Amino acid sequence: MRWATYRSPTDSREHAALVQDDELHALPETLLELLASGTDLGHHAERARTIPWEVVTLADTPLLAPIPEPPSVRDFMAFENHVVTSYAALGAEVSPVWYDQPVFYFTNPAAILGPNDEVPLAPGTTQYDYELEVAAVIGAPGADIDPADAEAHIAGYLLLCDWSARDLQAAEMHVQLGPAKGKDTATTLGPFLVTPDELEPHRKGNGFDVSMSTTVNGHAYSNGNWADLYWSFSQMLAYASRGTRLRSGDIIGSGTVGTGCILELSRVHGHEAYPWLREGDEVHLDMAQLGAITARIAPCSKPPIPLS
Structure with a gap:
């Protein structure tokens, strides 16, 4: 369905x-x-x-986002290729903790956009980026979920784009807190919630054999595959529900697929080949079984208001 x-x-x-x-x-x-x-x-x-x-x-x-106002949005970093490349782009080494447990942050459930909505630039950014991801939607609520039982709590999957202001993100995370303003201007979901039975014939590795791609202004940028997950959604749900409760409609994002953002691509090929997003750019993200997102980058709604 x-x-x-x-x-x-x-x-x-x-x-x-x-x-x-x-x-x-x-x-x-x-x-x-x-x-x-x-x-x-x-x-x-x-x-x-x-x-x-x-x-x-x-x-x-x-269409609106399938869940326009989710109770919460957790976004993991579950693709190893993305973690290794993006950390290198930031001049950092991957923490061994990442290989011991899945990790996530909470993003803004009030900033959900539909699959064809314009996406505003984050206030103050000059390094705006997309992130190509897949997400699970919680159906049956639960707490302290066993990984063996976790898939029963998934109502379906959808395409997710986590829009990221890399300069804001880098600055605020110097204090080892966040990301916050680097991430909370927009998250695009949709267009469809696809039930697990539709994807079962494509099961492979820790996910499904489903290709993921992005173009910017018609030019090919990202290509990846859901099956490349290092941490499965079962493991992500089990970790997210540890000591707390997942609710119906909660969004669990996979994090970016390998090569699934400009930060990674520019690390390998340079910013001349893959410049940061600017006003007027059109970003098209596609997963064959889950549908596509097409988003035009719009001006910032308001400039940053000085704090003093």
Whole structure:
């Protein structure tokens, strides 16, 4: 199953919709409400097929993020290639802790954007970057989850882009806290939540044999594969839920696939070949089974306000 979220012109409210061929079969509820209901998405899919609240054409309907306001967003660093290359670009060595446990940070659930929304530059940045990622969406809540049971808590997967102001990130992390303002201007999700059964035939390694790619202004930039994960989503969920509770709709990001950002590419090829993002650039991220994100970089909404 593939699920999407849109705002209906009928009632101006957010609705979950099952994607059926070229149509959206909507339900009265939001996707977050469906996940929190405790009822399997298969049951809701049958409702959408047989008694839809509304049917609209997919091509003519602007999509929101599948979960526009998630309870929380955790973003891991689970691809080894990205970790090694990006640390080298920052002049640092990879901590051995990374190989002992998966690591993550919390990002801003109030800054979620849809798959075709413009993305504003972060205030004050001159080094704006994309990060090509995949994310799991929590269905059944749970705490202290065993890795062997973790996949049962995943409602589906979606494409994620973590927009990163590298200069702001580097400055604030000198105090060993964050990232914060380097990351919280925007996170793009979508276009679809794809249920695990759709991906099962592609299972490989610690993930699935699904290619991931990015172009900027039509030029090829990133290429990777979900199967290259060092830490599986089962391990990430187990670690994230240790001593706390994951809730329905929580987003668990994989972190950047190898070569999945300008920071890495410029380390190898230089900034002349891969310049930082600027106003007007168009970034297209694609995962065949999960769909695509197309985002135009927009001006900063407001310049930084002086603190003193």
